[in-house]
Amino acid sequence: MGLWYTANGFGIALGGLLGFGIGHIRGALASWKYEFLIIxxxxxxxxxVMYIFLPDSPITAKGLSMRERRIAVERLRENQTGVENKHFKWYQxxxxxxxIKLYLFFLLGVVGNVPNGGISNFGTIIIKGFGFSTLVTTLMQIPYGLIIAISILSCVFLNDYMSRKGRQTRCWFILLYLCPNIAGAFGLRFLAADNKAGRLVSYYLTGPYNAAFVMILSMTTANTAGHSKKVVQNACLFLGYCTGNIIGPFFYKTEQAPEYPLGIWSMIVSHLIEVVLVLVLRFHLARENKRRDKIQSQMEGGLEGRDLDATAFSDMTGEYIASADDELC
Known part of the structure; x- marks a missing residue:
């Protein structure tokens, strides 16, 4: 998921380069119209291309042999979250x-993307306020996109390294990668207007929130079992994602350009609320895991005697089974 999401960063970087080139087109249309047409x-x-070649499931992947398809599906056995099920189950x-996880993930989607809705729409205007020309601001987006991609890659690989050591640290990595964003937002708000280098660095520091959001996406997948339950959970998270992106731009008032103090404060407050929500989520997941382990330890076979093979692909939800991991968060 992290590797896929790095395309967001590389897309911003490539988009900055394309935007600079397209901005030099002199034709019958305005340059921004050419950008929409070309991209x-x-x-x-x-x-x-995606419609033709991208399979919707390992089971239907044409490029895999039957043995490789079985291997791909078997990878899902241990985490007990099941595979795609065509039957929608209302009880789930x-x-x-x-x-409570539904509402926590929804709120995380909102507060995590209020800053995104603002900075993605007004980022170039903020950079222009540092004294750069309109075309140069598009080039200044290239480092920003690369920072996003590097942040995501470093976050997911560090988390993977820790998980291989038996430590579940996703919540801590979310908090760690929110720190640059909070610092950057405070820099944009309080550094002097003539400190252009410092303000530009502060702007670039607002990029790593993408890594935090990738961790949140992975947590919904790892902590939700049952196909119907999982797709609705993902839908609600992305409903929060869209809501946050809708709300964000409203904090950027025209009369406050190019500093946008209200918009920057919206970033600060949103990220601080996100920190609180992540801590609440981790506490809830840790407590829930202990509760389930206690129940299952009293069942026949105990924790070590669970028959994971019997439940791996039965489309059961977390109310009936526990993850093989000691701690999901």
Missing amino acids: GALCCIWGI VRELFMD
Whole structure:
């Protein structure tokens, strides 16, 4: 998931380069219209490629042999989250709406993307306020995109390294990669207007929040069992994602350009709320794991005697089975 999401960073970097080139087009249309036409056409072409070649499941992947398909599916056995199920199960949805994780992930989607909704729309204007020309601001997005990609890659690989040592640290990595964003937002708000280098660095520090969001995405997958429950959980998270991106730009008032103090404060407050929500989520997941382990330790066979093979692909939810991991968060 992290590798896939790095495309967000590389896309911003490549988009800055394309934007600079497209900005030099002199034709019958405004340059920004050419950008929509060119990049929109590339997206349409790639959409056709994806439709033809991207399988929707390991089971239907044409490029894999039967043995390789079985291996791909077997990888899902241990985490007990199941595989795709075409039958929508309403009891799983009812169960989900009684689960506090749904609302925590939704709120994390909102507060994690209020800053994104603002900085993605007004980032170039903020950079222009440092004294750069319109075209140069597009080039200044290249380092920003690369910082995002590097942040995501370093975050997921460090988390993977820790998980191989038996430590579940996703929540801590979310908090760690929120620190640069909080520092950057405070820099944008309080550094003097003539400190252009410091303010530019502060702007670049707002990029690593993408790594934190990738960790949140991975947590919904790892902590939700049952296909119907999982797809609704993901939908609610992305509903929060969209809500945050809608809300964000409203804090950037035209009369406050280019410093946008209200917009920068929205970033600071949102990230601080996100820190609190992540700590609450970790506490809840740790407590829930202990509760389930206690129940299962009293069952026949205990924790070590659980028959994971019997439940791995039965599309059961977390109310009935516990993860093989000692701690999901």
